[in-house]
Amino acid sequence: MQEALTIGQLSARSGVAQSALRYYERLGLIRAERTSGNQRRYHRGELRRVAFIRIAQQVGISLEEIRAALDSLPAARTPTAEDWARLSTTWRARLDERIRLLNRLRDDLDACIGCGCLSLRRCTLYNPEDNLAGEGPGARLVLPG
Amino acid sequence: MQEALTIGQLSARSGVAQSALRYYERLGLIRAERTSGNQRRYHRGELRRVAFIRIAQQVGISLEEIRAALDSLPAARTPTAEDWARLSTTWRARLDERIRLLNRLRDDLDACIGCGCLSLRRCTLYNPEDNLAGEGPGARLVLPG
DNA sequence: CCTTGAGTTGAACCTCGCTTCAACTTGCAG
DNA sequence: CTGCAAGTTGAAGCGAGGTTCAACTCAAGG
Numbered sequence: 001m002q003e004a005l006t007i008g009q010l011s012a013r014s015g016v017a018q019s020a021l022r023y024y025e026r027l028g029l030i031r032a033e034r035t036s037g038n039q040r041r042y043h044r045g046e047l048r049r050v051a052f053i054r055i056a057q058q059v060g061i062s063l064e065e066i067r068a069a070l071d072s073l074p075a076a077r078t079p080t081a082e083d084w085a086r087l088s089t090t091w092r093a094r095l096d097e098r099i100r101l102l103n104r105l106r107d108d109l110d111a112c113i114g115c116g117c118l119s120l121r122r123c124t125l126y127n128p129e130d131n132l133a134g135e136g137p138g139a140r141l142v143l144p145g
Numbered sequence: 146m147q148e149a150l151t152i153g154q155l156s157a158r159s160g161v162a163q164s165a166l167r168y169y170e171r172l173g174l175i176r177a178e179r180t181s182g183n184q185r186r187y188h189r190g191e192l193r194r195v196a197f198i199r200i201a202q203q204v205g206i207s208l209e210e211i212r213a214a215l216d217s218l219p220a221a222r223t224p225t226a227e228d229w230a231r232l233s234t235t236w237r238a239r240l241d242e243r244i245r246l247l248n249r250l251r252d253d254l255d256a257c258i259g260c261g262c263l264s265l266r267r268c269t270l271y272n273p274e275d276n277l278a279g280e281g282p283g284a285r286l287v288l289p290g
Numbered sequence: 291c292c293t294t295g296a297g298t299t300g301a302a303c304c305t306c307g308c309t310t311c312a313a314c315t316t317g318c319a320g
Numbered sequence: 321c322t323g324c325a326a327g328t329t330g331a332a333g334c335g336a337g338g339t340t341c342a343a344c345t346c347a348a349g350g
Contacts, residue, residue, distance in 0.1 A: 037346050095251040106240040182316045
């Protein structure tokens with residue numbers, strides 16, 4: 001098993017376009033060594049990073065936030081299982097939060113449809129606190145989060 | 146209760162910037178009548194549409210997809226509760242799907258961290274079907290959805 | 291050698307979802 | 321009627337997250 005991956009190999013393995021991998025490198029999300037001829041060679045560990053990046057993106061986290069999270073991993077040595085676990089703990093909270101939000105949105109929508117209150121009056125979804133009467137009649141849209 | 150809302154009123158009520166409301170109109174997401182002096186006047190029902198748009202956006206649905214969904218509402222008459230309910234049913238499925246996906250992502254991540262398999266080998270998260278051995282050894286990243 | 295495919299760069303371009311701007315016109319209160 | 325806030329337009333700009341392109345170099349096989 002060879003130690004380093006070319007960009008083509010990393011792209012094929014990760015399913016991420018080469019242009020995107022170079023872009024991630026510019027943003028500081030992944031790292032590569034260079035051959036004498038200036039070609040990128042990736043540690044196998046970068047595959048983990050790329051996977052992590054795509055997963056995080058899926059749940060709506062920006063590349064900048066992802067970069068910040070990945071910066072918490074030690075650059076000098078290969079991250080251990082504990083390093084990843086520490087990072088994962090933080091992110092689990094994010095996932096939990098998003099799941100909670102989605103559930104609330106769905107349930108609220110169900111409730112609104114059910115009660116026929118999509119008129120935006122007396123509706124917990126659009127007017128959660130019912131304290132917005134300051135500027136004339138009617139509710140104001142308040143988005144959760 | 147006045148019948149029509151100005152753009153300023155709709156903006157204040159919905160929490161959406163006027164520029165965004167004009168943008169939505171250009172994309173065909175909302176509609177407005179015009180005064181003799183060419184100013185927009187919104188039916189109160191447009192408030193529902195705007196709220197719907199923001200909610201849908203929150204769960205990561207593009208404006209184009211939202212437009213397609215809203216096109217299913219009758220343009221001629223004010224949508225009834227049944228019209229909205231029909232639309233909501235479709236979207237509930239979307240929400241359920243996204244919730245399912247997020248849960249899976251979280252659980253898989255937990256499992257991967259737990260088993261130390263973030264090496265992308267023998268890992269259900271990165272290699273759900275374990276049938277990707279065609280092009281050399283090692284797993285390929287396969288994103289769900 | 292020569293060829294061919296894979297890799298390199300910076301710059302330009304793209305879509306999405308808006309915001310900002312300039313240069314006006316309308317609506318309404320005093 | 322004046323004055324001013326609120327509305328109008330099209331065009332340009334922005335930030336994120338990339339892709340595409342031209343012009344080149346590198347690596348490996350014959």
